[in-house]
Amino acid sequence: MILGSNASDATSLRISAAGGVTGGHLYPNLAVLEEFAGRLNTEVLYFCVEGKLEEKLLPVFHPEYKRVSLRVQGLLRPIYHPANVIRILRIISNEGKIKANLKSFRPDFSYVSGGYVSYPVALASKRLGVPVFVQEQNTIPGKSNVAISRFAERIFVAFEESITHFPPEVRNRIVITGNPIWVREGKVELAHPTVLIVGGSGGSEFLNALALELAKRMPDVNFVLSTGGKSLDTADLPKNLEVKNYIDNMFAYWRAVDCAITRAGATTISELIHFNVPAIVIPWEGATEGHQVINAKIFEKTGLGKMIRESDASVDKVEWELRHLLLHGRVFSERENPAKKIVDEILRVISR
Numbered sequence: 001m002i003l004g005s006n007a008s009d010a011t012s013l014r015i016s017a018a019g020g021v022t023g024g025h026l027y028p029n030l031a032v033l034e035e036f037a038g039r040l041n042t043e044v045l046y047f048c049v050e051g052k053l054e055e056k057l058l059p060v061f062h063p064e065y066k067r068v069s070l071r072v073q074g075l076l077r078p079i080y081h082p083a084n085v086i087r088i089l090r091i092i093s094n095e096g097k098i099k100a101n102l103k104s105f106r107p108d109f110s111y112v113s114g115g116y117v118s119y120p121v122a123l124a125s126k127r128l129g130v131p132v133f134v135q136e137q138n139t140i141p142g143k144s145n146v147a148i149s150r151f152a153e154r155i156f157v158a159f160e161e162s163i164t165h166f167p168p169e170v171r172n173r174i175v176i177t178g179n180p181i182w183v184r185e186g187k188v189e190l191a192h193p194t195v196l197i198v199g200g201s202g203g204s205e206f207l208n209a210l211a212l213e214l215a216k217r218m219p220d221v222n223f224v225l226s227t228g229g230k231s232l233d234t235a236d237l238p239k240n241l242e243v244k245n246y247i248d249n250m251f252a253y254w255r256a257v258d259c260a261i262t263r264a265g266a267t268t269i270s271e272l273i274h275f276n277v278p279a280i281v282i283p284w285e286g287a288t289e290g291h292q293v294i295n296a297k298i299f300e301k302t303g304l305g306k307m308i309r310e311s312d313a314s315v316d317k318v319e320w321e322l323r324h325l326l327l328h329g330r331v332f333s334e335r336e337n338p339a340k341k342i343v344d345e346i347l348r349v350i351s352r
């Protein structure tokens, strides 16, 4: 059964999408969906994970999307963990719901960006004859994206280093694009110098504590900290530290800050590169297969900043590096959004 082909006319598209749980998967998807919407009339069916970030943000930024919530959980490591039996059964049990929604929505294609919700959506799409496109943000691809790559029309990767992590037979369908960046108009007004500290969409207790120490030691510098909801001792906050639970308009901050201290999630790294932000990146050591360390090395190669491993990130060392970056200054610039290249390629493939 083929649902997608000729489902829409040349000026409109129906897109089913999945990818979220964390901002690192969600924002690149929004960037691509918004690039489509800038060119054509689009309707979007978004598969969300119950209770996760996409359920909170999509109703705010895209109330027009049709949303379907799935009750799924990621698989635990190691893969033969006994609790995974239930988790796999739960993923499988969603197949009927996903298929029913795809059948009534009749998408032209499915666009997924990884995370454990992407696989069942991509698989159901494939079984219904809907073309699948997948985007991988990290240098080391997630297991579900590798599985999806076997039947995806195109596999969009951010970094050349990813290619060898995919099976040889799919490599002719890989396109290196960079990570799509979610941007809108706007820039916040900040005093200079301001340093943004952000531990990814879920925050980082380590960076929260570091922010507090740095702000106390460096009264001549302003700090903005996104805690991502992680705990922080707010009893004695220095005046030069502004604390936010979550920042909804990161693009406006990236355009304004002098420097940043971040984890090394692939989307954050790509945003630093896109907005040319000097930064110290401290990878989260718990990331699957150490992928944040590899992301951080790629960032270092750009010459924009430095990776410091968490075990080495004393306040003294970070302060020293930060002063060095601030002294060096920032060139305010923006690159072309990789979302454009992805949309060009998908339109080319589906119009064949």
Ligand SMILES: CC(=O)N[C@H]1[C@@H](OP(=O)(O)OP(=O)(O)OC[C@H]2O[C@@H](n3ccc(=O)[nH]c3=O)[C@H](O)[C@@H]2O)O[C@H](CO)[C@@H](O)[C@@H]1O
Pocket: 022, 023, 024, 025, 027, 137, 138, 198, 199, 200, 201, 202, 203, 226, 228, 245, 246, 247, 248, 249, 250, 263, 264, 265, 266, 267, 268, 269, 271, 287, 292
């Ligand atoms: C714990 C976990 O699963 N981490 C992964 C997840 O991280 P995580 O979701 O933290 O991913 P990233 O750090 O790459 O991206 C975070 C995104 O959230 C945004 N943001 C962050 C804070 C805030 O207050 N407001 C805001 O909008 C950032 O601008 C960025 O767009 O996805 C990344 C991309 O696949 C992976 O590399 C990470 O290893």
